[in-house]
Amino acid sequence: SYVLTQPPSVSVAPGKTARITCGGNNIGSKSVHWYQQKPGQAPVLVIYYDSDRPSGIPERFSGSNSGNTATLTISRVEAGDEADYYCQVWDSSSDPHVVFGGGTKLTVL
Amino acid sequence: QVQLVESGGGVVQPGGSLRLSCAASGFTFSSYGMHWVRQAPGKGLEWVAFIRYDGSNKYYADSVKGRFTISRDNSKNTLYLQMNSLRAEDTAVYYCANSPGELPMDYWGQGTLVTVSS
Numbered sequence: 001s002y003v004l005t006q007p008p009s010v011s012v013a014p015g016k017t018a019r020i021t022c023g024g025n026n027i028g029s030k031s032v033h034w035y036q037q038k039p040g041q042a043p044v045l046v047i048y049y050d051s052d053r054p055s056g057i058p059e060r061f062s063g064s065n066s067g068n069t070a071t072l073t074i075s076r077v078e079a080g081d082e083a084d085y086y087c088q089v090w091d092s093s094s095d096p097h098v099v100f101g102g103g104t105k106l107t108v109l
Numbered sequence: 110q111v112q113l114v115e116s117g118g119g120v121v122q123p124g125g126s127l128r129l130s131c132a133a134s135g136f137t138f139s140s141y142g143m144h145w146v147r148q149a150p151g152k153g154l155e156w157v158a159f160i161r162y163d164g165s166n167k168y169y170a171d172s173v174k175g176r177f178t179i180s181r182d183n184s185k186n187t188l189y190l191q192m193n194s195l196r197a198e199d200t201a202v203y204y205c206a207n208s209p210g211e212l213p214m215d216y217w218g219q220g221t222l223v224t225v226s227s
Contacts, residue, residue: 001171033213035154042204042217043146043154049213086154090212096168098144098156098212 004101022087118221131205147201
């Protein structure tokens with residue numbers, strides 16, 4: 001089955017840029033969605049179809065997807081961005097299903 | 110505004126059954142696909158099941174196939190998850206989420222906790 005690989009943790013200083021990767025075999029051929037989850041809260045969609053932002057999500061959040069890696073980029077990181085981030089794809093095989101990455105804990109130093 | 114409210118969680122013994130509900134409002138429920146996603150304590154997100162807007166297709170994670178059944182009642186704006194033969198490893202917070210197609214999951218409920226323990 002399809003596997004998405006994320007780094008367990010990423011640390012960044014306030015005001016800097018954080019990049020969270022999501023690796024998968026030829027993931028560039030799939031649509032990748034990203035979710036933010038803060039402690040004790042439900043996940044929130046922050047990027048969909050590789051690089052689109054839902055309304056209400058700051059422009060500081062952006063996404064890209066090519067080859068074997070999709071990337072969520074958070075510019076000018078703020079303390080409030082500290083959260084777990086998950087990538088996700090739809091695996092449209094003979095047995096369609098949703099695949100989540102293992103999640104990345106973003107720590108703002 | 111979109112609201113998804115899960116209910117039906119609780120403590121159940123191994124081998125037991127439970128039915129979760131997800132009451133939807135603030136959007137045209139009958140036009141959206143719906144997912145169940147779970148999160149074991151301290152772990153990541155795990156997709157459980159999906160049902161198309163009209164109930165025509167249902168898909169399941171291998172870990173629950175044959176034990177869980179997803180269904181919906183568009184006249185009641187409600188999504189369900191019937192969980193049978195529950196195991197300790199099914200212990201998790203269960204979220205429902207809506208989707209304009211298969212993905213993305215636009216909105217999520219706050220979740221309901223299922224604990225499988227003797």
